[in-house]
Amino acid sequence: MDACTDKQIISSEDRMSGYPVPILIQNEDTSVFELDEEALASVLLNTGIEDKHVCVLAVAGAFRKGKSFLLDFLLRYCCNRDSEDWLGDSSSPLRGFKWRQGSKRETTGILVWSKPFMVKKKSGEEIAVILMDTQGTFDTQSSMKDSTVVFALTMMVSSVLVYNLMNNIQEDDLMNLQTFTSYGIQAQEDCDTSHAFQRLQFLVRDWGFPYETPYGHKGGQGVLDEILQITPKQHPAHQDVRRDLRKCFRDINCYLMPHPGFKVIQHANFDGKLDDIDPEFVEHLRVLVPHLLAPENLVKKEFGGQPIKARDLYNFFKTFMEVFKDVDLPEPTTLVEFAARASSQAALEAGKEQYVNAMDTLVGGDRPFLKTTQMETEHEKEKQRAVASYLEKNKYGRKNQRVVEKYQLQLEEEIDKLYNKYVEQNEAKNVFKAARTPATLFSALMFFYLLSGIFGLFGMYPFATICNLGMGAFLIMLTLWAYVRYSGEYRELGIYIDEVATFLWENFLSPVYATYMEKPLKDAAELAAHQAMSSAITSAAVKGIANNNLSKGGST
Structure with missing residues (x-):
């Protein structure tokens, strides 16, 4: 559900429902990043979310460049998107993802907002939008591996990546993407998909040359086109990263933002009030933020050309x-290995979902009992x-046969487990099987009753007494079974009575039925069907003769 449904102006922290959830946490003892699976599950595996397609909007870039600050304006818009004045009260502090002034880093690892926002696309489909805040890269406290792992994970799971840069797009900013563009080209060759990634939004902060190129989308696109232009004088590596960027991303855009004002950077107690921000910066927020979060720009996360759901995203994080x-450091080959495993996991979930939907239609819910042999046939087909x-x-995963076969085996095992559950569900609908225990117990009771009468008739009273005891025992078992069945108590006793009844049925009653009753009943049924068919044929013949006679009489 939306993190905020209030359509009025956001004027306090109380209006904002939700909180930032750390999902990638750095271990204080080992300094190794660890995934908090429980925290991630609380966001992605909620009822109403896990089966939705997702758009992951992440902000990444160097540390202390205002990523969390920007993300909180995106959060404010998501909470108040139905209001024209979504920025709210100009005297209200900025709340949401934690941020602060100064030179020291604030965000560590990766955080997501606790409540995904539901946005309806033009097609009518609702997708879950997840806002993601990331640790800034290349700070003084993080190793190269730390920065690269965070950036790699952000890049791989996001469908809209806001690449937050300062002043201009530098060559090293492009080269930071080289590992991922190399992976993207290799992945595209492996799976024949058009693009490995969806949307890349360059956001240039504090653009200092508005007299040459104006702020905004148009100016940003002009700067981007110029920077991504390939020339003969460029180094081959620089040419490759430009060429590969165009191939790997379906959509690349750029926006030039003005400086937020000196109060923002010079006042230690700045808390995000719009009153303290330069009006020109605020006006561009009014343009940039709604554009980023417009339904047509919130693209679904895809993998191998297939849109994924929230539960798939959860598995992606775990697989990564x-x-x-x-x-030590992510390489294109390592990313391809991840892609093969993540793609296989997502395809496994899709195949399992298809099987479940088919079997639910066949025997699920209020569907009637299905013959066992027919159910086995349908199971194998599905x-x-x-x-x-x-x-x-x-x-x-197509070119990694080892991974494909591993997940295919897992899929088949999980389907077989599901089938066993469907068998139990289907058998519970079998009226005759449900009545087997009371019918068997009652038959045994009557058997001892008849024997008791026969023995009593011939004066064999000790045997008659034993039969009476047997009759009483089965009567008690039948009474207890009925109590367990309808009260739900002493279920272990009910199971034991069912096992006794099954033993009697399989070893005594069923053979008797098969030997002395099944064939006569079958013959009687066939005879009745034959007589009914003969009667129908005779009736049709008589009716045909009568019609012919009437026709002849009419013609004369």
Whole structure:
């Protein structure tokens, strides 16, 4: 659900529902990043969210460049998107993701907002928008591995990446993307998809040359086109990163932002009030933020050309941390390994979902009992379809046969477990099986009753007494079974009575039925069907003769 449904102006922290959730945390003892799976599950695996397609909007870039500050304006818009004055009271402090003034870093690891925002696309589909804040790269307290892992994870899971830069787009800013563009080109070759990533938004802060190029989208696009232009004088590596950027991202844009004003950087007690921010900066916020969060620009996260859901994103995070646990620095080959495993996991979930939907239609819910042999046939057919769907959608894993086979085996095992549950569910609808225990117990009771009468008739009273005891025992069992069945208490006793009844049925009653009753009943049914068919044929023949006679009489 939306983190905020109030359509009025946000004027206090109380109006904002939700809080930042750290999901990638640095261990204080080992300095190694660890994924907080429980915290991540609290966001992505909530009812109403886990089956939604997702858009992950992340802000990344160097440390102390205002990423969290910007993200809180995005958060304010999401909470108040239905209001024209979504920026709210100009005297209210800026709340949401934690930020502060100064030269020391504030954000560590990766955080997401606790409540995804539901946004309706033009197609009518609702997608879950997740806002992500990331640790700034290349600060004095982080190693190269720390910065690269955070940036890599951000890049791989986001569908809209806001690349936050200062003053201009520098060559090293582009080269920071080289590992990922190299991966993107290799991934595209492996899965024949058009783009490895969705949307890249360069955001140039404190643009200092408005007299040459104006602030905003138009000016930013002009600067970007000029910087990404390939010339013969450029180093081959610089040419490659420009060429690959265009190929890897479906959409690349740039926005030039003015300076927020000297009060923002010079006052230690600045708390984000609009009154303290330069009006020109505020006006560009009114343009940039709604544009970034417009439904048409909130693209669904895709992997291998397939849109993924929140539960798939949860698995993506887990897979990434498993792949990079023992890796010094992410390389294109490592990213391809991650892509193969993540793609296989997502395709597995899609195949399993297809199987569940098919079986639910067949035997789920209030569907009637299905014959066991027919159910087995349908299971095998739907299992094959699920595996075929897995192989078709697993585009990034196609050239890694080891990974494909591993996840295919896992899919088949999970489907077999699901099938066992469907069998139990279907058998519970079998009226005859449900009545087997009371019918068996009652038959045994009547058997001892008849024997008791026969023994009593011939004066064999000791045997009659034993039969009476047996009759009483089965009567008690039948009474207890009925009590357990309808009260829900002493279930273990009920299970034991069912096992006794099953033993009697399989070893005594069923053979008797098969030997002495099944064939006569079958013959009687066939005879009745034959007589009914003969009667229908005779009736049709008589009616045909009568019609012919009437026709002849009419013609004469």
